[in-house]
Amino acid sequence: MGMYYNTIIGWAVYYLVASLRTQLPWTSCHNPWNTPNCTPIFSPPTNNSVSPATEFFQRSVLEQHRSDGLDRMGAIKWSLALCVLAVFILVYFSLWKGVKSTGKAVWVTALAPYVVLFILLIRGVTLPGATEGIRYYLTPQWHQLKNSRVWIDAATQIFFSLGPGFGTLLALSSYNKFHNNCYRDAILTSSINCLTSFxxxxxxxxxxxxxxxxQNKTVDKVGLEGPGLVFIVYPEAIATMTGSVFWSIIFFLMLITLGLDSTFGGLEAMITALCDEYPRLLGRNREVFVAVLLVFIYICALPTTTYGGVYLVNLLNVYGPGLAILFVVFVEAAGVCWLYGVDRFSKDIECMLGHKPGLFWRLCWNYISPLFLLMIFVFSLLSYEEMLEGDYVYPKWSIAVGWVLTASSLSCIPIYIIYKMFITKGSFIQVK
Structure with a gap:
């Protein structure tokens, strides 16, 4: 995930640097990267018209027109590679000392986005047409519940925002005291997460x-999914506001801090696990180990900074954590709730907190969560072709590589189960 997620943060860094001028570069069609189809926002659109924000993202930031896709990705765009390098440097100096340095960095990266969110909210609700957008947001579309993609997107959003299955929660909670109120923490963090998304x-x-x-359109005709919403639609809207440079700077600062927050957690999970497993070799030399690890990940991330890097980013996003995380979380839930047992798990929590979890939690752990996760995973497998959207048709070899990438994560679990059975003494079935 670090191979492509930090590249997306690098795009935000590129936009931030581009915003440090008197006029935002995606406000006009008089730039070297613009085509004859470029049409200013307030001009009447034609059949082939393209907004300046779209051309800035595709032809200036990514320069994907200089690539033929995954078959010929082109050279590395060094300005983008430098932006990604800046992200890795920030990550290193936030992680090199462990939770002490990470904790200090998170105070900034976790709280700053809230300040910016409220500033952007106040500005947003005062804009003409904002009421229609909010009405569209709050109006339920019940028929969409029949669409499996909606459930997959919702589950993926929760996993990426809360972090179950990535090891982040396990790594960070391992620093807690034994009697820490994990029940309160779980309720508080999940509630804050959902309210923040709302x-x-x-x-x-x-x-x-x-x-x-x-643009004299309906709201559903304006929005784009994925990077298009963040790097095309929102910057285009900012460009039409008074004081657009200021709004652009704080918006992309918010994106960078949010992205860094997620990167800290994911990498800290891996670093903590390896340092705990090899305390003498890695734990005592954490600064050097983190530096070597991040240099390795940065080198692996360089292909995503090529002219065709966006195609690789989309592929890694779908076949990297996309499917694997659903399976990992299901196995975690099934392993704890069905194999270890909810009763044992409840007694462990009682030992920590002094009281057993209620009936609601035991029902969720025993039935609702594992079965729901299994259902989402099956739906994801059946609809994987829909995940790679857009005009570009991915070559068959890339889809095969994507499945190998997914299998590399999934196979670790059954392989380790078999390995553990062979090295553990005693009979296969042992009743205590």
């Missing part, structure tokens, strides 16, 4: 409503 929806859709008002 708040961010108002920020996004108020601006989408404004864009629909400006």
């Amino acid at each position: 708040l961010a929806g108002f920020v996004i859709f108020s601006v989408l409503g404004y864009m629909a008002h400006v």
